[in-house]
Amino acid sequence: MPTGVAIRDVREQLFEAAERVLLRDGPSALTSRAVTTEAGCAKGVLHRHFADFDAFLAGLVLDRIARIEAGTGALCARAGTGVVADHLTDALTGLFGSVAIAVVGLVTSRDELRARLREARPTGVPVLTDAANAIAAYLVAERSLGRLAPDADVDVLAPTLIGAAHLLFADRTGTPPEPDAVRKVVTTVLAGAVVG
Template sequence: MPTGVALRDPKDLLFAAAERVLLRDGPTGLTSRAVTAEAGCAKGVLHRYFADFDAFLAELVRGRAEQVTARSALLLEVAGLGSPVVHLTGALFDLFDPVAVGIVGLIIFRDELRVRLRETWPRGVPILAEGRAMIVGYLGAERARGRIAADADLETIALMLIGSAHLLFAGAGVDAPPSRAEVREVVAAALAGAGSTDSGSAFG
């Protein structure tokens, strides 16, 4: 009989469980049995919705990539306002949250998953590729407003920021992320080379 309590989508429960396992046990500990045990359901539940475990993981990656695309729209809304250094610093913290860093590590670790993802992403690492596109789009919007030099190489700047930020966040670990000052310093240096006069120092 109805209880008035909405039941969560089993797929959402499985994805949430996978994220917890990934954060706790790393890529080597992320197995279908570990995920279903964490979600508190039978192993067959996962295979009811996905052809195999790599199909499940690919969908997990796609969902995270879509979040980055949504974040890109928010970043474009603040183009021309405030400090580009501060905006990009915040975007990088959102991009490289612990789950995203773990998923990037999972993609690198798991050959079968990379093969599956090539169907959607022929080039680049998902999440990192979306992050690069996010930064290029934002810098392009700032350049159109005269806040970035017209001849700035936006692709190179974006790659520098993504690579540097990934090293900072992946090296720091889940419990000790880099400080905002560390990330802001990297962003300010990259934008200084792009002809931006914004150091971000006045924005905390």
């Protein structure tokens, strides 16, 4: 991009470029040069908006976590309607069918990034922990409506669902699991917790 030409929404443009590189080539290919080339801008643009590349990556991860958190309200709004297992199947497929699985690989592969994220997220694996919190909020809503057993331990069920679904989707280059495979995991994990 020529010098002096303003780029609208530069942070989002850079984040989207990083996602494309991450999804196409994996975490090891994600460099500042790859991102700016993909975004069609000079390398200096990234460094004008972020202290360094790990600050950029932390911004990307935190932005994607914010999207997960925004989806929590939509999932919780479905409580009391339809079938619990269907809602969770859709939520897990949406989560892991997105860039989230690639972001988890990025976080686990970069020590400096994890250290920076620990400042905002001191426990758990960012993205996975946030997704588990979203699922737990939904399960609490369903339990309060009597659709889950009163003794259903959402603090165990939610991370179990996230972990099991993560394993199904973990191979970013493989074929994603069929919805029936995700639903089978959900119904197995929830066996005994769903009322009726």
